[in-house]
Amino acid sequence: MSKKKPVVALAATLLAVAPFSAHADAAKDVQIAGRALTFLENGPTGKAVLGVVFDPSKPASVAEKNAVMAAIGGGLNTGTLTLTAKPVEAGAVSGVGGVAALYVTTGVNAAPVGAAAKAKKIITIGSDASCAASGACVMSVSADPKVEIIVNRGAAAAVGAVFKSAFRMMIREV
């Protein structure tokens, strides 16, 4: 068939193009985080505050915090939830109040942050997969190159977070 060769050639050309490497996008990640919160049983609705945890000594953490704050701006609509944000230094998590969840930026020493959040029954969301994998965070999210959500069942149980069953069947649990 005459159509065969051009099609195969096109397919070969496309397959030879390597996908670009992934770049973290704080705005997309926090959008995913906000939407994921709407799949909590008895989760926050309406307006809620997201604490953005950062380490002032880590430039990457500060940069991500700034990006998240800018993305949320005056309010980020994620379906049933409108998020506003406030920055929280990593060392101040044990004293934080009035937040629906904590967004832990990459570079923050997650273990003590997670422990402090568990003590206050606050959900923690990391932009680094290792945060949930290690149990420091309840959930990790990333938007690129494909949306990935990891929930640590132990960490979730520790803060009393229960996700809806449809959501649980579509994400990775550890």
Added chain:
Amino acid sequence: MKKTLLAGASAGLLVAAASAAHAQSIDYGSLEQLFNEPVTTSATGAPQRSTEAPVDMTIISAADIERSGAVDLPTILSRIAGLDVTTWGAGAADVSVRGYNQAMSPRLLVLINGRQVYLDHYGYTAWATLPVQLSEIRQIEVVKGPNSALFGFNAVSGVVNIITANPKFDQTGDITVRGGSARYGEVSLAKSFKLGERFSARFSAGAAKSDEFDNTVGVAKSQQNEPSRVSANLDTVTQLTDKAELRIEGSYSNVQVSDMLSNYAYSPSKYLTGSLKGTLTAETQVGQLQFSAYQNDLTAKHVILGQQARFENKITVVSAQDLFKIGAKHTIRLGGEYRHNEVNTAPIGGAEVSYDVLSASAMWNWAITDKLAFTAAGRYDSLDLSREGAFPAGSPPLGNGYWDRKIEEPSWNLGLVWRATDADTFKASAARGVQVPTLVDLGALQARVSVGPYTLGLAGNPTLEPAIVTNYQLTYERALPALKAQVSAKAFVQKTEDVKGQPTSAQIDVAPTPVSLPVLSYRNIGESKMTGFELAASGEFEAGFRWNADWTHTEVDDEPLAGFSPVLRSAAFGATTPENRGNVALGWTGGPWTADAFVTLVGDHQAYALYAVGANPRLVDIDAYAAIGGRVARTFEGDVTVALSGQNLGDSRQRQSAGLEVERRLYLSVSKRF
């Protein structure tokens, strides 16, 4: 173009409602927005991302449907890779997956929100009877290959599951008025509303009519109907408690079309359908429980061999399932179903054929690693056939007890999905599907026909065996984010055992006796094998352009039993399946303007000539053709869209089968969203 559409693409049509209620049914919109890709439950019964489903699935979004410019579902489906659509008239078509298409095609299971809408007396889909407006469809999930393990009998070559907007989650409001060539006229309405915090509903209704295609092939006027349809649907969701909801759906349709019967004779058919379905879903400590019950009522009037035939078909289905997760890695679905299906005999009445089916099913999804998942699903169906009533004079000397028969068959699906990298996904699947003989095959067809000086009986065959379809497929998918594109390659092999052959006057199936006529009937005539591959690519360019292209190659080899001819039994699938078919589409959106063009290419193949009294079935050549469609639309303030669309634009008249030639049709639509 299809399943890779971003979540936002359909958001303009179906706006996810801000609902604080706890979700028990699947909130497709929110999950689609979360994962940035369509979600489905049609692969395993559990919600899954389309890219991770362990079956070959294409999802047609609401945006795709709108941009298609099509006024019917078969036209939309004809643009999906590997689907074969034969258009018999302005209101009638048959659809199949990767070949094996035939008049009154019985191998495709079609559902609306999980309720079967294919007509169960003869196992085919009269597409015009579907009580759904295109504007209320959230997505159409097309599964290629058997999926009987989830859906039961007849999901053997594929499944088309039409998912409508859920009034609990999706705010829908659309009214469309459409006119066109050949005196086409249509009006449709779909509107969702809420009463209080706990009750949601969506009402839809529509009507359409047009002239039939010009009769250039000598079909008798008495064998045709000018196509028209009226349908209505009401879909309600009541939140009973925070963790339980009740969904009630009711529908009605009244349709007339020029049908192509399975003996390749036209029939001026009329259909009246009604349905009522209730689904109770509850989130419990033992998982998500779902209880469902529905009844479909059908009156189908055909003219078979010049005789008026009226089938009254009723199916009742009651099912229960539990969907739950064990630990972090295992998702389980357990289900049970009872089904009763009954229909009268026709054209000669006086009896009823029915069956009861008990089914048990289970599905296990195992996330072996972050990158590797395995799914196994199985189902066991046990069917009890029976017949009540009198026999017409000249029938073989058999009693109703001859129909007391049990058919027991397992179905299974196995799937392995390996996400090798962020860009590369490999899938392997194996499946066994069961195509159970229809009630017409099993005895509801009861007629007497004259062939020359002889009188013959025409009857169903209660000993007919189910056709068993086994399918194996390998799939490779690669995302190319740098090009905003994705490509895929698939290879598949399939075998159908106990292929059903149609009655033919060329072969007597039951010899005459001193008290009975010779009888023509349905027979299992052997095997048929199919191999093939599919290549597909889709993507977006800068400046609002989108594109997709696909090519599917299949080779079908019929292997009849000694003494049977696939040609004479109207089952010559090797000849009637085109080896090649493909699609190319290009679209563009800029500001308020949208333009799309579609080309569907179908290679040379053969088709059955129209039935002629006393003549044996025979094949005729169909040359390769390209069906061109398109749409240009502009949206104005107030969410009013004016669209000009057309189908079969390349020719004023195009031969796609041995039936009526498909005409060029143009449509002008005005839609208002509210």
